[in-house]
Amino acid sequence: MVNRVPSHGLDDQGISTPASLYWNLNTAQLVEQALVREEGVLAKDGPLVVKTGKHTGRSAQDKFIVRDGETEGTIWWDNNKSMSSAQFDALREDFLAELGSKDSLFVADLYGGSQPEHRVRVRVINELAWHNLFIRTLLVRPDAHELEGFAPEFTIIDLPSFRADPARHGTRSETVIAVNLSERMILIGGTAYAGEMKKSVFGILNYMLPAKGVMPMHCSANIGPNGDTAVFFGLSGTGKTTLSADASRTLIGDDEHGWSDTAVFNFEGGCYAKMIRLSEDAEPEIYATTRRFGTVLENVVIDPETRALDLDDNSLAENTRGAYPIEFIPNASADNMGPVPKNIVMLTADAFGVLPPIARLTPDQAMYHFLSGYTAKVAGTEIGVTEPEATFSTCFGAPFMPRHPSVYGNLLKERIAKGGVSCWLVNTGWTGGKYGVGKRMPIKATRALLNAALDGSLNAVEFRKDPYFGFDVPVSVPGVDSAILDPRGTWADGQDYDATARKLVGLFIANFAKFETHVDQGVKEAAPHAA
Numbered sequence: 334m335v336n337r338v339p340s341h342g343l344d345d346q347g348i349s350t351p352a353s354l355y356w357n358l359n360t361a362q363l364v365e366q367a368l369v370r371e372e373g374v375l376a377k378d379g380p381l382v383v384k385t386g387k388h389t390g391r392s393a394q395d396k397f398i399v400r401d402g403e404t405e406g407t408i409w410w411d412n413n414k415s416m417s418s419a420q421f422d423a424l425r426e427d428f429l430a431e432l433g434s435k436d437s438l439f440v441a442d443l444y445g446g447s448q449p450e451h452r453v454r455v456r457v458i459n460e461l462a463w464h465n466l467f468i469r470t471l472l473v474r475p476d477a478h479e480l481e482g483f484a485p486e487f488t489i490i491d492l493p494s495f496r497a498d499p500a501r502h503g504t505r506s507e508t509v510i511a512v513n514l515s516e517r518m519i520l521i522g523g524t525a526y527a528g529e530m531k532k533s534v535f536g537i538l539n540y541m542l543p544a545k546g547v548m549p550m551h552c553s554a555n556i557g558p559n560g561d562t563a564v565f566f567g568l569s570g571t572g573k574t575t576l577s578a579d580a581s582r583t584l585i586g587d588d589e590h591g592w593s594d595t596a597v598f599n600f601e602g603g604c605y606a607k608m609i610r611l612s613e614d615a616e617p618e619i620y621a622t623t624r625r626f627g628t629v630l631e632n633v634v635i636d637p638e639t640r641a642l643d644l645d646d647n648s649l650a651e652n653t654r655g656a657y658p659i660e661f662i663p664n665a666s667a668d669n670m671g672p673v674p675k676n677i678v679m680l681t682a683d684a685f686g687v688l689p690p691i692a693r694l695t696p697d698q699a700m701y702h703f704l705s706g707y708t709a710k711v712a713g714t715e716i717g718v719t720e721p722e723a724t725f726s727t728c729f730g731a732p733f734m735p736r737h738p739s740v741y742g743n744l745l746k747e748r749i750a751k752g753g754v755s756c757w758l759v760n761t762g763w764t765g766g767k768y769g770v771g772k773r774m775p776i777k778a779t780r781a782l783l784n785a786a787l788d789g790s791l792n793a794v795e796f797r798k799d800p801y802f803g804f805d806v807p808v809s810v811p812g813v814d815s816a817i818l819d820p821r822g823t824w825a826d827g828q829d830y831d832a833t834a835r836k837l838v839g840l841f842i843a844n845f846a847k848f849e850t851h852v853d854q855g856v857k858e859a860a861p862h863a864a
């Protein structure tokens with residue numbers, strides 16, 4: 334087994350363990366290890382299939398940032414939970430003791446960030462081979478030469494079997510994601526959901542890059558045939574991954590990017606797609622990744638005999654996931670980078686049936702919607718609960734933003750002010766009125782509208798002003814059923830639509846109150862009105 338110990342070993346970092354250390358194993362070696370250690374099984378066509386147990390998604394309430402001299406004045410504490418240095422010290426001591434009790438550990442040296450001058454060197458130490466495979470698949474893989482002298486700037490220790498102690502560590506539960514920005518260490522324990530690792534690296538870059546004048550973004554990105562980059566902001570489930578994989582455009586990445594003076598660059602080197610009810614017809618590129626070696630499938634149900642996948646089975650999780658290297662998508666950028674954007678798309682999944690499937694935004698409206706970060710969930714699964722649930726998550730990613738939203742907002746504002754960028758709001762949510770009646774927007778319709786927006790042809794059609802939100806909505810678009818362009822028309826009773834629209838406007842206005850003092854008059858006036 335290739336297992337070259339790098340020049341900067343764990344001893345350099347004050348970490349000592351009798352465990353066998355597996356350094357920078359490749360995909361085949363890590364899959365082999367995962368199977369030998371019975372961490373997962375192989376699916377029919379090659380993917381490694383694993384279960385994460387209790388945690389099948391992120392534990393946002395269990396994430397903490399250490400509050401110290403470095404972070405006191407730089408972190409947006411209203412949105413980030415704090416941990417004291419003493420609590421972190423105790424946690425680190427216990428993590429290091431636990432490392433000492435392991436027989437084997439897997440270590441990967443990786444980059445967060447594709448643009449060389451803006452990346453961060455991250456070392457990830459895992460107790461699970463499949464977690465090591467996951468993070469190696471998701472982040473940017475250094476070449477053999479770069480690995481030799483690799484000196485980590487940040488270290489992540491990821492121990493799913495660790496149990497945090499609320500009394501000793503100040504945590505809320507046995508689960509902990511503790512981020513120490515001055516010691517440059519992240520400790521993840523008590524959860525096996527692999528997405529926690531990649532989003533931790535996102536948090537690091539979201540903290541560091543604004544100081545270098547780079548805008549970090551929770552978005553996907555791709556490049557059109559004319560070299561026109563588009564970025565797609567959106568909260569989880571709004572369609573970043575789905576819509577960015579489009580055969581007619583070159584994929585830069587599906588989730589986390591930086592916008593520097595010269596480029597849009599992926600923070601990652603892999604994608605993390607939702608697998609639940611994935612359709613081969615609507616998402617052929619992503620579907621194909623479920624049929625090859627190198628993909629890691631989390632909580633996807635598999636027949637123990639035939640090893641066939643059942644992507645429709647949500648018995649282990651609704652949030653079933655697939656991780657694969659970006660080159661598994663046929664038309665992916667070789668360097669995970671593209672030119673600065675021509676189009677900014679804000680994705681939302683509106684469950685109220687109020688927002689149109691596409692709208693054109695002025696720069697002020699774009700700022701308003703960026704700071705609002707609206708999406709919605711359909712009502713809960715309990716019988717009788719029919720009201721959709723609105724979520725406002727600023728910058729379309731509040732859980733990942735260590736700094737105040739105005740920091741990210743101002744970076745966006747500067748970029749839009751330079752000119753040459755068109756902004757769009759795209760609703761991938763539910764049409765046709767109240768939930769129960771409504772249907773999710775067909776992926777093909779969303780793609781058709783997006784492509785018309787991105788290739789410029791949408792600018793040639795007739796627009797109307799939305800009476801509530803004030804943005805421009807196309808009246809008809811070639812190749813798209815005009816009926817879906819006007820949400821009010823899809824409701825059985827227009828007055829029901831109006832009542833629901835007024836309610837949603839009220840939610841927007843109440844949510845935006847906290848930003849009023851941070852924005853100028855133009856952005857304030859971009860607020861919706863209860864017409």
Ligand SMILES: Nc1ncnc2c1ncn2[C@@H]1O[C@H](COP(=O)(O)OP(=O)(O)O)[C@@H](O)[C@H]1O
Nearest residue numbers: 569570571572573574575607761774775776779
């Ligand atoms: N019109 C649509 N646009 C995008 N996704 C849709 C649409 N309709 C249904 N979906 C489904 O919604 C989910 C979007 O998730 P995903 O692309 O992973 O979002 P994100 O990457 O923003 O978290 C996928 O499961 C996709 O199949």
Ligand SMILES: C=C(OP(=O)(O)O)C(=O)O
Nearest residue numbers: 391528568569570588605
């Ligand atoms: C990985 C995640 O991101 P997204 O759902 O936006 O793809 C997540 O939220 O855990």
Ligand SMILES: [Mn+2]
Nearest residue numbers: 573574588605
């Ligand atoms: Mn995604």
